[in-house]
Amino acid sequence: MTPKGPRLSSPLLVSPEQLDQLLQLLIKRDYELLGPTVREGAVVYDHVTSTKDLPAGWTDEQSGGKYRLKRREDGALFGFVVGPQSWKKFLFPPVARLWQAHRSNGLFQIVPEVRKPTKFAFIGVRACELHALAIQDKVFLQGLFVDPEYKLHRENVFIVAVDCVQAGGTCFCTSMNTGPKATAGFDLALAEIIQEGRHQFVVRVGTKAGADLISQVPHDEATPADLEFSEKLVAEAAKQMGRTLDVNGIKEMLYRNTEHARWDHVADRCLSCSNCTMVCPTCFCSNVEDLTDLSGQQAERWRKWDSCFTTDFSYIHGSSVRSTPRSKYRQWMMHKLAYWLDQFGTSGCVGCGRCITWCPVGIDITEEARVIRESETFVSAAG
Amino acid sequence: MIQTLESVIREHPFFQDFPEDQLSFITGCAKNVQFPEKHFIFLEGDPANEFYFIRAGMVSIELVIPHLGPTTVQTVGEGEILGWSWVSPPYRWHFNAKTLKRTRALVFDAKCLRAKCEEDHDLGFEMLKRFANIITARLDATRLQLLDIYGHDD
Amino acid sequence: MATMIENDVPQGLNLDPMIPQLYRIDRVRDETDDTFTLSLVPENGDAKISFLPGQFNMLYVFGTGEVPISISGSPAVPSVLEHTTRSVGIVTKAMGLLKPGDHIGVRGPFGSHWPLNEENGRDFVIISGGIGLAPLRPVLYYLMAQREKYRKIVLLYGARTPEDILFKKELERWRGKFDLEVQVTVDRAASGWRGNVGVVTPLVARAPFDPSNTVALLCGPEVMMRFAIMELQKRGVPQDRMYLSMERNMKCALGFCGHCQYGPGFVCKDGPVYRFDQIASVFGKSEV
Numbered sequence: 106m107t108p109k110g111p112r113l114s115s116p117l118l119v120s121p122e123q124l125d126q127l128l129q130l131l132i133k134r135d136y137e138l139l140g141p142t143v144r145e146g147a148v149v150y151d152h153v154t155s156t157k158d159l160p161a162g163w164t165d166e167q168s169g170g171k172y173r174l175k176r177r178e179d180g181a182l183f184g185f186v187v188g189p190q191s192w193k194k195f196l197f198p199p200v201a202r203l204w205q206a207h208r209s210n211g212l213f214q215i216v217p218e219v220r221k222p223t224k225f226a227f228i229g230v231r232a233c234e235l236h237a238l239a240i241q242d243k244v245f246l247q248g249l250f251v252d253p254e255y256k257l258h259r260e261n262v263f264i265v266a267v268d269c270v271q272a273g274g275t276c277f278c279t280s281m282n283t284g285p286k287a288t289a290g291f292d293l294a295l296a297e298i299i300q301e302g303r304h305q306f307v308v309r310v311g312t313k314a315g316a317d318l319i320s321q322v323p324h325d326e327a328t329p330a331d332l333e334f335s336e337k338l339v340a341e342a343a344k345q346m347g348r349t350l351d352v353n354g355i356k357e358m359l360y361r362n363t364e365h366a367r368w369d370h371v372a373d374r375c376l377s378c379s380n381c382t383m384v385c386p387t388c389f390c391s392n393v394e395d396l397t398d399l400s401g402q403q404a405e406r407w408r409k410w411d412s413c414f415t416t417d418f419s420y421i422h423g424s425s426v427r428s429t430p431r432s433k434y435r436q437w438m439m440h441k442l443a444y445w446l447d448q449f450g451t452s453g454c455v456g457c458g459r460c461i462t463w464c465p466v467g468i469d470i471t472e473e474a475r476v477i478r479e480s481e482t483f484v485s486a487a488g
Numbered sequence: 489m490i491q492t493l494e495s496v497i498r499e500h501p502f503f504q505d506f507p508e509d510q511l512s513f514i515t516g517c518a519k520n521v522q523f524p525e526k527h528f529i530f531l532e533g534d535p536a537n538e539f540y541f542i543r544a545g546m547v548s549i550e551l552v553i554p555h556l557g558p559t560t561v562q563t564v565g566e567g568e569i570l571g572w573s574w575v576s577p578p579y580r581w582h583f584n585a586k587t588l589k590r591t592r593a594l595v596f597d598a599k600c601l602r603a604k605c606e607e608d609h610d611l612g613f614e615m616l617k618r619f620a621n622i623i624t625a626r627l628d629a630t631r632l633q634l635l636d637i638y639g640h641d642d
Numbered sequence: 643m644a645t646m647i648e649n650d651v652p653q654g655l656n657l658d659p660m661i662p663q664l665y666r667i668d669r670v671r672d673e674t675d676d677t678f679t680l681s682l683v684p685e686n687g688d689a690k691i692s693f694l695p696g697q698f699n700m701l702y703v704f705g706t707g708e709v710p711i712s713i714s715g716s717p718a719v720p721s722v723l724e725h726t727t728r729s730v731g732i733v734t735k736a737m738g739l740l741k742p743g744d745h746i747g748v749r750g751p752f753g754s755h756w757p758l759n760e761e762n763g764r765d766f767v768i769i770s771g772g773i774g775l776a777p778l779r780p781v782l783y784y785l786m787a788q789r790e791k792y793r794k795i796v797l798l799y800g801a802r803t804p805e806d807i808l809f810k811k812e813l814e815r816w817r818g819k820f821d822l823e824v825q826v827t828v829d830r831a832a833s834g835w836r837g838n839v840g841v842v843t844p845l846v847a848r849a850p851f852d853p854s855n856t857v858a859l860l861c862g863p864e865v866m867m868r869f870a871i872m873e874l875q876k877r878g879v880p881q882d883r884m885y886l887s888m889e890r891n892m893k894c895a896l897g898f899c900g901h902c903q904y905g906p907g908f909v910c911k912d913g914p915v916y917r918f919d920q921i922a923s924v925f926g927k928s929e930v
Contacts, residue, residue, distance in 0.1 A: 203660045206704065212685075212745055213704050215661055249911055250659045250896040363927065390900030393660075393893040397705030404705040406660065411899070418901060421891045422730075432929030440903065447906035548831075548839065560831040563839040567848045588836045625844065628869065632841040633829045637863040638772035638802040 116327040117308040117319060121182060124295070124306060125156040126322045127265075131226045136263055139195060140228030141188070146174055148188035150195075153228065160185060167274035167347070167458065169467025179299045183229055186273035187457050191386030192227055192234055193241060196255050196262070199410045203393075206404040213404075220254060226263040230291065232284030233276075233455040235266055237386035239290055243449045244389050263314065266291035270338035272345035275458030277471055280350040283455045285342040293319060296335035307335040348458060348471040351478065355452075356443040358478050363435065367477050372431035374466045379412035381437065381460035381468075387445075387453050388412070413437055438470060493518055496594065500541060502569060502618055510611050513604065517597040522590070529570070529585040536573035536581045537599040542566055545591025550584045562630070563588065569622050574598035659896050662702045662747025663689065665723065667740055673726060673808050677773060678738055679714065682723040682746060691723050694755035695780035696887060696915040700895045701725060702747030703740070707733040710892040712777035712914070713751060717784055723748070726776035726808065752895045754915045756781050756859055757885060764883075765794040765851040769870045771842055771862025775799055775808050777887050777914075778861050782816065789821060796823040796849045800842030800866065803828050804835045823850060842866060846873035853878040861887040868926050871918065884918035886925075905930055 119127070132138055132154070140153040143160045153159065164177045165185040177184050205216045230238075245255040269278075269285035278284030287294040292315030295306040307327045310316045327335075382388040392411035397404045411418065414433045419426040427433050445453030454470070461469045494515045497503055503511070521540075523529060529540070529547060540547075547570055548560040561583070564570045570593070573581050579602075605612035664685035671679045680701075684691065693699075693713050702708040709731070715724025729738040740746065758781065766785060770778050785795055797816065801807045807826060817824040825845050827838035838845070843866070858874050860867045867886050874884060890902040890909040902909040905924035924930045 204658075208704055211743065213664070213747075215664075215747070217658055217661055245898065248897050250898070252896075252898060253658050360923070363930070389898065391893070391898065392901075393708070393899065395702070395705065395707040401705055408660075408899075411901075413900065413903075417891075419891055421889060426890065427929045429929060436903070436930075444903070444906040448908070546836075546838070557833060559833075560835065560839045563827075563837070565838065565848070568844075625847075629841045629844055632843065632865065632869060635865060636802070636829065637865055638800075638806065638829070 115310075116332055117310070118325040118327040118331055119306050119308055119319075119322070121156055121304055121306075123323055124182075127293075127318065128153070128155055128226075128228065130318060130321055131263060134224075136224045136226035138226050138228060139192075141183070141185070143174065147172065148174065148185050150188075150190050150192065150227075156182060159183070159229070164271075165273065167462040169275070169461050169469050170464055171467070172462050180304065181297055181299055183267045183295070183297050184271070186269060186271070186276060187231055187234070187459060189384045189459065189463055191237060191384070191457075191459070192230060193237070193386055193389075195225055195227075196238075196258050197241065197245065197252075197389065197391075198254070201254055201408050203406040203408055206406075208402045208404070218254075220257050222257055222261065224261040224263070225258055226265070228265045230264050230266045230287075231269055231457070232266065232287040233278045233281075233457045234386055235264070235287055235290040236281075236283040236455045237457070240387045240449070240451060240453065240455070241389060243451070263318075264291045264293075264311075266294040266311075268294060268296040268335070268339050269342045270297060270335070272342045272347060273458055273462075274347040275461040275469075276346050277348040277350050277456040277458060279343050279346050279456070280348075280352060280471075281452060281454055281456035286339045291315070296339065298331065298335055298338070300334070305331070307331055348456075348461065348469065350454070350456065350471045350474055352442075352452065355474065355478075356446045358481065359439050359443040359474075362477050362481050363439070365477050365481060367473060367480070368431050368435050370476075371434050371468060371473055372429065374468055375430045375434045376465060377414040377430050377433055378465060379414040380463045380465065382412035382414060383410070384459040384463045385441075386455060386457060386459070387441075390418075413440070434468075438473060441470070442474065493520065493594070496543070501567075502541070502622075506614060507610070510614065513611075514596075514601075517601050518594050519597075520592070521595045522592050523587045525587055525589050527587045527591075529587065529591075530581045531584050532581055534581050536571065536579045537597070538595050539569060539571040539574055539598050540596070541594040542568050542570055543592045543594065545593075546588040547591060548586050548588050550586060552584070558584070558586075562626075562633075569619075571598075572619055572623055574602065575616070575619055659749065660894065662700070662708075662749045665746050665748045667742050667744045667746060668722065669742055670740065674806050676730070677726060677728045677806075677808060679724055679726040680737070680740070680746070681715070682725070682748065683721060684723075685745065690720050692720065693717060693723075693751040693780075695758060695784055696755035696777060697751035697753050698777070698895075698914060699723070699725065699748050699750030699752070700892070701733075701737065702749070703733055703736045704745070704747070706736040708747070708749075708893075709733045709737075710752075710889075710895060710910075712887070714776040714779050715783075717780050718787060726773070726779075728773050749895065752910055754911075754913055756915055757857065757917075758784050761857045762791045763855075764792060765796070765856040766792055767796045767798070767846070767849055767851045767856055767858045767874075769798045769842060769846060769858060769860045769862070769867075771800040771866040772802065772806070773808070774860075774862030774866075774887070778859060779809060779812070781859060782812075782822075786816070786819075786822065793855070794823065794851050795821070796851050797825070798842050798845045798849060799824070799826045800845075800862070801826070801828050803830045804832050804837075825849070841869075843869045843873050846870050847877070856883060858884045859886075860884065864888075864926070881919040881922055882917055885915055886918060886921075887914045888916055888921070889914065 141148045159182045162180045166173045245252040266287035291311040294309040390411045394407045441453040547564045549562045550558045550560045665682040668683045669681040698712045711725040714726040831839045892902045893899040895910040
């Protein structure tokens with residue numbers, strides 16, 4: 106059954122109402138709709154049932170250690186960038202049971218977790234977040250082993266991406282080549298246009314599934330003018346980045362500077378609070394907990410998010426390998442910007458700026474990298 | 489083939505690159521010696537006027553500790569040098585040295601060597617340079633021993 | 643970073659690699675007052691045991707937890723899995739209370755292995771300290787089973803005291819062979835001990851191997867390995883012929899939990915056996 110409708114290559118135009126119809130159609134097709142919504146002064150990802158749940162008329166002001174929501178006049182549905190959460194909380198849940206075990210007569214039996222193959226629909230995924238998903242795919246699906254929970258849900262995710270038409274205060278996706286335009290990994294990508302009494306979305310189709318869905322909903326073809334305007338907005342966003350990161354040779358630069366004095370400087374400020382790892386869309390560390398009930402006959406194994414900043418993260422033989430804030434911050438930053446390249450072939454950072462915004466003391470990964478790069482003194486190999 | 493004293497000394501790593509003209513003097517200070525098992529080569533407090541190259545066997549460097557008795561702190565085996573107390577005043581042994589098995593060694597007359605080193609500082613330097621190596625290696629090893637690296641980590 | 647040593651995904655782990663297989667304890671042997679060896683057989687009689695020397699399993703004690711333990715038995719025995727461990731934490735202490743007939747969960751084998759097939763015709767110098775002899779015992783079984791493929795084999799082993807020496811019977815048996823040189827030393831002697839006293843590093847300086855044609859395998863406390871490597875380098879053994887087994891905190895052994903990261907790699911998959919030149923830039927670096 107070939108869906109009739111637009112070719113994958115031609116962009117379309119929908120109104121907010123038509124977008125809502127798209128969402129309802131997803132719900133009808135048994136997708137669990139997840140999207141941005143305002144709660145407790147932040148934009149978080151949660152269940153949404155229609156465009157009414159989206160943060161219409163909200164924008165965010167972000168800087169080091171600061172996040173505020175502010176009203177905007179134009180009623181934009183996606184007029185903000187990213188909040189403290191990322192999509193990893195759905196594919197790689199913060200808390201998950203792995204299996205149960207029952208013991209009787211000394212023998213025990215393991216009962217694998219029966220996982221519901223829920224179909225998620227992510228609404229409003231930013232370009233940087235698409236890259237973050239691809240990065241986590243590499244970790245959980247393309248290594249020596251495959252994580253069954255991640256795989257089960259990842260295969261079925263329907264992604265409606267959103268091009269950023271404005272940059273956030275701590276954003277640097279252009280430095281990391283991860284935005285502001287969504288280029289791959291989506292079923293549909295929207296660019297929100299608000300102009301002289303019109304409020305519409307340019308829709309680019311990314312996959313057959315996306316084409317199929319949009320074909321079932323009333324839509325128009327986008328004109329070249331529409332397209333040009335949306336491209337202009339995205340290009341403007343690219344110029345508004347709040348931060349920059351020079352990634353040229355950054356891995357080698359950091360490897361050369363593992364003992365740089367700047368690490369002590371950061372250590373004086375870092376609280377090892379682990380906010381950065383919680384908000385980061387690519388951080389994947391977890392802990393495994395084995396529990397038992399009071400009878401001692403039922404046991405469970407759980408997986409929970411963990412952070413390399415926790416005290417016992419590197420505990421072995423009576424003490425932690427990394428016990429000082431200096432070594433922990435260095436591990437986090439070097440993993441993100443250097444080791445990750447050796448481990449997975451890409452940077453671990455997508456330039457979303459969350460770690461800067463949500464650090465209580467405003468430590469800025471781009472500034473740390475710049476200071477080290479600009480102040481390194483190294484002896485040449487020949488010397 | 490029986491090796492001459494001189495060839496044994498010459499081939500020993502300790503004397504690598506030793507000035508040729510000093511080697512015969514050194515050889516003159518040396519003698520072959522044999523000890524049976526459980527034999528005290530020297531005792532704590534004795535005058536330290538020799539040092540030894542162990543050619544075969546094993547020697548225990550030990551200290552007598554109240555309640556514990558004689559306690560081995562280190563063993564010295566084939567190819568190693570025994571004794572450096574001859575280098576610093578008051579030239580007395582700080583430990584006992586007792587053979588754990590039959591041991592063959594070269595013994596050097598350190599009293600004579602000390603006198604010559606005072607006269608001939610070049611010779612003195614060559615000897616001390618090499619003994620410094622031995623002492624630092626022994627110190628490194630002792631520090632590792634002190635770390636108790638296999639110890640319990642509760 | 644190129645991995646010299648290949649890994650295969652073990653059988654049975656493709657579906658859900660966090661689920662242990664059930665094994666039954668066949669025998670428990672106390673090696674020293676705080677170290678014991680478990681001999682395990684699969685509860686499912688058909689399951690065949692296959693591993694390479696240097697690899698480890700995650701062992702699960704019901705309701706208590708799971709820890710990584712190197713396999714310490716012979717790779718040529720497909721019916722029994724042996725693990726030797728010190729009783730130091732909650733899980734290993736609980737493990738130490740288990741008896742023959744009790745069950746344990748096993749996941750693995752994981753990790754890289756000692757380079758035994760690639761090094762025919764060389765001298766082997768095996769430097770071990772404390773519990774570090776356990777991951778190297780499979781190597782000795784392997785080498786001795788194909789003795790003609792290798793030249794000199796030297797085993798240097800340091801323990802805390804004579805009472806802490808592992809595998810005493812086997813060491814005596816190996817020492818009795820003319821074609822294997824075994825030197826054991828202790829940090830601290832008991833009265834009556836007639837062997838070497840001192841750390842294992844001076845033994846490296848004098849061991850009878852040819853540095854230009856030697857493979858060195860090291861396993862023990864990091865500081866011991868550091869000093870032993872210095873001695874090996876002094877004798878001219880190149881960095882790409884030294885292999886060490888590293889240890890870090892492990893929760894999953896699959897490369898997911900991130901705990902075992904060691905510089906740019908994961909000890910559970912890039913290690914635990916590393917060729918020294920591949921980690922030379924981070925080895926010994928403080929808090930890496």
